[in-house]
Amino acid sequence: MLHTKSWLWKLAILLWSTSVVAVYANIETGSAPVTYNEQLARSVYKGTISGFKIEMVRTLTQIDEHRYVLKSEAKNLFASIKEVSEFQIKDNSLYPSQYTYERRLFGRSTTEKISFDWTAMRAFYTRSDRPQNDTTHAIKAGFLDPALYQLALQADLATQETDLVYEFVKRKRLEHYNFKALANESFSVQKHNYDSLVVLRENDEKDKITRLWVIPDLDYQVGQIRHTDDGDTYEIRLAEYQGNSAKLKQLYQIISRAPLASASPTEATPGVDGQ
Secondary structure, eight states: OHHHHHHHHHHHHHHHHOOOOBOOOOOOTTSOOOOSSEEEEEEEEEEEETTEEEEEEEEEEEOSSSBEEEEEEEEOSSEEEEEEEEEEEETTEEEEEEEEEEEEETTEEEEEEEEEETTTTEEEEEETTOGGGOEEEEOOTTOBOTTHHHHHHHHHHHTTOOOOEEEEEETTEEEEEEEEEOOOEEEEETTEEEEEEEEEEEOSSTTEEEEEEEEGGGTTEEEEEEEEETTEEEEEEEEEEEEOHHHHHHHHHHHOSSOOOOSOOOOOEEEEOOO
């Protein structure tokens, strides 16, 4: 049981270390055709953590004109994690509405939520099994949630933004993540080689290091997350991916803090599967 808890905790760290969605966006004339209830991206990650084989599926689905859902799910025989972020886009900026994180271990479930009230400029954290930890945070425009900042990072990298700094609400505290671009590296997904952008999360705790490999040719999806904590390293890698490049590029341009890219949207990215 202790080993399973360790696996669950390490996977949670991977989610939060990199770690939707209701969206309000003005789509310009000539943009990609609007189709609802459409999955815009699906990524499958695999790895081994604490001796347990892990598979995580992350999807981004457009529900209707204003809403999207970004969901991450991972599970094995003993435990599971599900993470969902809901957000809005107003004035080309991200505004999270609600973040939900659920985990199950040997049949016992725990749910954590962060609800955002942008009128009152407050965020409310609750945990189902520990109500004494409920916390209210004062927030400002630009604050994200533990899942949404990764989407913001992808958008900024896609539009050549260099200021990779993100603030978000995480449980009982407010977090500040700063990423630094490193040298590009070749990255392989199912025998296909891609050029990848490597970014390092700068951390004051020198024994904790998080690196992400982001693949431009796969719509800036994260190809790998590697986290080192006190000499213990664990990672998950992209095994399969399918995405709609035109609509993802459109979304990245809307939410990025960088100027709009000049290139025209492309068609859907050919899938990379696990065959």
